[in-house]
Amino acid sequence: MAKLPKRSEDYSGWYNELVKSADLAENSAVRGCMVIKPYGYSIWEKMQQELDRRFKETGHSNAYFPLFIPKSYLSKEASHVEGFAKECAVVTHYRLKNSPDGKGVIVDPDAKLEEELIVRPTSETIIWNTYKNWVQSYRDLPILVNQWANVVRWEMRTRLFLRTAEFLWQEGHTAHATQQEAEAEAQQMLEVYADFAENIMALPVLKGVKTPNERFAGAIDTYCIEALMQDGKALQAGTSHFLGQNFAKAFDVKFTAKDNKLDFVWGTSWGVSTRLMGALIMAHSDDEGLVLPPNLAPIQVVIVPIYKTEEQLNAISEKVNGWKKELIKQGISVKFDNRDTQSPGWKFAEYELKGVPIRIAIGPRDLENNTCEVARRDTKEKFSVNGDEIVQLIPELLKKIQDTIYQKALSFKNQNTIEVNSWEEFKKAIDTKGGFISAHWDGTSETEEKIKEETKATIRCIPLNNKQEAGKCIFTGNPSKERVIFALNY
């Protein structure tokens, strides 16, 4: 098995190789589209389960809307169409026929669609067009719907998980009778995402609101969680939008309120995607491979037997099967890798590459002493444990590992969040270690654009509950009332 490039020498090469060699995903025959392999997909499934549970707990139901959107729908909300027009895949025909030259098939020119269909880049338009029929009275509100789906955005430059032409996500779309309720919903879902990121992904995030430049096309406010990767670049891990009445107006979604007045409904939308896989990988993993938080690891504990004779293997198996049964009873996923085709050393390296949080090795010496060797993936610590205590120890250790991974990421984030007060300091910070850079900004899009042109850094967000503090914009020197967070980003 090829060795990974070192993070310190070739970060993006490390990421690309890791995604492939850990069996998470690979490129497909279709440009920009990936194949998510079983091991990678099972991590995504765990994310889905956790998120889905949280969505249900906050009152949402799943539904499904079409992959195809009539072209005309997209043009109904002006800024929305502008945001997506350049990256839409378009269906123009509905039939193929045999090529006249006998070689393969061609698009049948007689089968042209009357109205072309867009492959959804996001579903606001088709959903709001549908909501129009669902809403008459305040009694029909709120509508709290989520869908798990694939979307297509025809990206020029793609990277596995981080930016692909097709990706998987969930998109929540809600409709409310009042502005306050919709705003509260958008903020609530941001909290759901932050809670998920921190407790399940072990990923500390910065909650904030986007500047107009970075806002979702069609939203009044875009909230986001931003995470910091090990190379000092930020990654937007989730967004939640307060849509105001923009889509209701575009699709004429009105309701009669208690006071018999007709009004447009208020909307939100929110989503996270398979991009979270990229965040997970880049936040925690090391030069030996993936480091998975136990809450998302498809295999939480792997047990590797070391033996010479069949009798030894039988004795080990008997012991291990007892442990396994007890651990599974506690909801822990355990793999006993008793394959005879690979050596123990090979297996050790393999499970490190795949990020399995705990490895237990047990051999003849352990049998004699009633012990086993436990190894942590996150700290690489190894220690001997009494065989009678292992079943009790594992769940505690999994919790400890989850926490250690989170704390490590948190201290990295804290150490790489810095305040700067001058343009020189700002440029130096961007050029050296990156990170979240807290700086004063005069509040104008022009300044934001110029800073981006000169340094590639963008405003990731204005933190929620931001401290109000008078200062001077690092670029223009104009007065500023608060600091915002700049970073290079994915």
Next chain:
RNA sequence: CGGGGUGUAGCGUAGCCCGGUAUCGCGCUUGGUUUGGGACCAAGAGGUCGUAGGUUCGAAUCCUGCCACCCCGACCA
């Protein structure tokens, strides 16, 4: 979509400048010895040299188009 690079067995590569149908390692198969950090020995199998054309007696090698991937830019709610 622009600039640069790469594409040779499942993976990683040599050969390309200077044309004569392909090197090495890992992996794979079989047999044997092994097994506490990616085991060893032996014998094997596996290649339209990304793809389509062109030049040539002859192309992995030279030329052109196309495709994919990587890096840089543009783009990225």
